[in-house]
Amino acid sequence: MSNQLIFKGTEDYIVSDDLRNSVNISVALSRPLLIKGEPGTGKTVLAESVARSLGLKLIVWNIKSTTKAQDGLYVYDTVQRLYDSQFGDHDVSDIKRYIKLGKLGEAFTSEERVVLLIDEIDKADLEFPNDLLWELDVMNFYIPETGETISAKHRPIVIITSNAEKELPDAFLRRCVFHYIDFPNEEMMEEIVYVHFPDIQKKLLHEALKAFYWLRSIPGLQKKPSTSELLDWVQALAVGGIAPENITKELPFLGTLLKKNQDFDLTLRQLHSRGMDGREREKDKYFRSVMRGY
Amino acid sequence: MYTNFFYQLRQEGIPVSITEWMTLMEALYAGLANSSLSGFYYLARAILIKSESHYDQYDLAFQKYFQGVETPQALVDQVSKWLENPLPPKMFSEEERNALLEKLGLPDWESLKAALAERLRTQDSPHHGGNKWIGTGGTSPFGHSGFHPGGIRIGGKSYGQSAVKVAAERNYRSYRRDETLGVRQFEIALRGLRQFSTRVGGAKTELDLEGTIDETCRNAGKLKLVWTRPRKNAVKVIVFMDSGGSMYRYADICSQLFTAVHNASHFKDLQFYYFHNCIYDYLYLDAACDSRRTIKTQDLMSNLDSDYKAILVGDAAMAPSELLMVDGNIFWDMSNDEPGITWLKRLARKFPYNAWLNPIPKAQWNWTYGRQTINAIREIFPMYELTLEGLDQAIKKLMVRK
Known part of the structure; x- marks a missing residue:
């Protein structure tokens, strides 16, 4: 515990207490930290912030749907070797030359402790996380082609993000420390916006946040606007010189917040019905149910 | 210790395993809960719970198990005069903490509750810096500004927000899997409906790398390409x-x-x-x-x-x-x-x-x-x-x- 690294957050990344706790727990127990949360809650940026705060190098492994666990360990470039054997002048008996370490291998062989971000692990095949269990547990792997074992010189701090597109296997989950990033509340969001736009007008931001959270609370929205959309919107409002008192009434530049047609219609109807009396609202409700086709 | 909490969680339908429970024990011995209930709340949640859809069940179990752990106001009043003129908060070093941990072990909650009831009956004056009575700056399980691995803080400054209160708010109710959610969650569930097959008709458009290498080797190193149909959901x-x-x-x-x-x-x-x-x-x-x-x-x-x-x-x-x-x-x-x-x-x-x-x-x-x-x-x-x-x-x- 005495030589322990403690994550405290960085200036440009607002971190909640419980998220900071989770990071420290995972560092202290040296178990991978699995981060889930709505898009735009800063899952990926967290790793950058952790690396900077602890003064460590960050290695990013971006997962795609075609990524295999093996790619993270090493790749044996057989084609290059074959090519060299026919046309090249290299010595092809040295297989080591054709072993290229992946991101995980890179993290293991690094001379100093690193932060390894495995980004969007749920994009890969279902078996992917299970294929990495052993390597993440004991922090070494074996290369049969050269008879070498690559062991971690320093146990990397592993941060894994997931968009919950797939369920992760239980055996994998059991070994992780898990944290779900909540969508920030209004006060925290205010801080976040200030970090990005330090000299924004207070009144404007206040009204924009009010409208933003009202929008998110509309039931049935297919894609709720997230932090990054809010930031775009606030910038648009500031550049467009919109008067703060008109923001909640007119919702200008709505297109920066909502990306789906149905959401657009739904919001406009809600906005419209906020100003109606009871009877009209009933009529509107009926109209909507007919429109939906039920 | 806290073993009943483990069963409480399982009773709420959270799939907690022994592996995770042992990890939690390891973390508690490493002092990661900061000897506070809210520290314990977040620590146990981070280690035991692996999906936001179980957060609500966790909150419920936590509430049930730790109900009454937070000192009620009446109790604080009764004890507060013993805690007047406290010792300054005593900072224990890492070594001291570990030594205490070794010596005292972690009490289980039931016996701790019984002990507190007994102290309340028998204690009649302030005690500070000691190891048994309710007081300050000592290593007794009861009081504040001291340290005990599994003690109950009475009065004094709390660390962070009260855990039981956080649990009682049930902020994660809407994430439960047995409540209906939205389009996106449905979509994710529907992705379970798939069966990959290369047998579905269609052109052979994908390079079969393994096959190509195999054939090339058989062909004495002269390149021979092998094509296959892409894997598709059937x-x-x-x-x-x-x-x-x-x-x-x-x-x-x-x-x-x-x-x-x-x-x-x-x-x-x-x-x-x-x-x-x-x-x-x-x-x-x-x-x-x-x-x-x-x-x-x-x-x-x-x-x-x-x-x-x-x-x-x-x-x-x-x-x-x-x-x-x-x-x-x-x-x-x-x-x-x-x-x-x-x-x-x-x-x-x-x-x-x-x-x-x-x-x-x-x-x-x-x-x-x-x-x-x-x-x-x-x-x-x-x-x-x-x-x-x-x-x-x-x-x-x-x-x-x-």
């Missing part, structure tokens, strides 16, 4: 949706499911039909159940293969006559020669991979309006609630023959 889906009448009140959730199914681009084929209350000779092509836009149920069954996965969505609640009688159709102009139940049985035979999703909560199936027809239909189709969990179960069912 799952075909047919959806029958009840529309209108008693389904009005479930329109929102049905439209969410509708959107999710249509967004799911990974099916080999997707067909959508509507019915009103029960399926008879004709199926409707749109949700308005327009009698001019229909298809004969018989034609549909003879045109499609049996490997379609059939999902029926409806409340299955209707007058028994609509299900069991000839001419039971609620539309008077659409007579039927055979009762609805015959058609349902026929469908179930034709599409052996089938499931029925019911928006009425399962707990009500046995007493709500339409319980007779619900139970009759349950004998034909396996029925699940139209919630995320129900959909998950239904999808598992759809992947295997009954």
Whole structure:
């Protein structure tokens, strides 16, 4: 515990207490930290912030749907070797030359402790996380082609993000420390916006946040606007010189917040019905149910 | 220690394993809970809970187990005079903490509660810096500004927000899997419906690397390319949706499911039909159940293969006559020669991979309006609630023959 690294957050990344706790727990127990949360809650940026705060190098492994666990360990470039054997002048008996370490291998062989971000692990095949269990547990792997074992010189701090597109296997989950990033509340969001736009007008931001959270609370929205959309919107409002008192009434530049047609219609109807009396609202409700086709 | 908490969690339906429990113990011995209840709350949650959909159950279990741990105000008043003029907060170093931990161990909560009750009865004056009585700056399990590995803080400055209060707020209620959520969650659940196959027809457009290397080696190192068909999802889906009448009140959730199914681009084929209350000779092509836009149920069954996965969505609640009688159709102009139940049985035979999703909560199936027809239909189709969990179960069912 005495030589322990403690994550405290960085200036440009607002971190909640419980998220900071989770990071420290995972560092202290040296178990991978699995981060889930709505898009735009800063899952990926967290790793950058952790690396900077602890003064460590960050290695990013971006997962795609075609990524295999093996790619993270090493790749044996057989084609290059074959090519060299026919046309090249290299010595092809040295297989080591054709072993290229992946991101995980890179993290293991690094001379100093690193932060390894495995980004969007749920994009890969279902078996992917299970294929990495052993390597993440004991922090070494074996290369049969050269008879070498690559062991971690320093146990990397592993941060894994997931968009919950797939369920992760239980055996994998059991070994992780898990944290779900909540969508920030209004006060925290205010801080976040200030970090990005330090000299924004207070009144404007206040009204924009009010409208933003009202929008998110509309039931049935297919894609709720997230932090990054809010930031775009606030910038648009500031550049467009919109008067703060008109923001909640007119919702200008709505297109920066909502990306789906149905959401657009739904919001406009809600906005419209906020100003109606009871009877009209009933009529509107009926109209909507007919429109939906039920 | 806290072992009962482990069982409390499992009782709430959280799949906590021994591995995770041992990790928590390890973390507690490393002092990661900061000797505070809120520290424990977040620590145990981070280690034991692996999905936000279990956060609410965790909160409930936590509340049940630790209820009354927070010092009630009356108790604080009673004890507060013993705690007047406290010692300055004593900072224990890491070594001292560990030594204490070794010496004292971690008490279990029940005996701790009993001990506190006993102290309250017998203590009559302030005690500071000691190790038994309620006081400050010492290593007794009770009091504040001191250290005890598993003690109860009474008065003094708290660390962070009160954990029991956080748990009681139940902020994660809406993430539960047995509540219905939204389009995105449905979409994710529907992704379970897949079966990859390279046998599906189509051009061989993908380079088979393994095969190519193999063939090239056989060919004495001269390159020979091998092509293969891409892996594709072979799952075909047919959806029958009840529309209108008693389904009005479930329109929102049905439209969410509708959107999710249509967004799911990974099916080999997707067909959508509507019915009103029960399926008879004709199926409707749109949700308005327009009698001019229909298809004969018989034609549909003879045109499609049996490997379609059939999902029926409806409340299955209707007058028994609509299900069991000839001419039971609620539309008077659409007579039927055979009762609805015959058609349902026929469908179930034709599409052996089938499931029925019911928006009425399962707990009500046995007493709500339409319980007779619900139970009759349950004998034909396996029925699940139209919630995320129900959909998950239904999808598992759809992947295997009954």
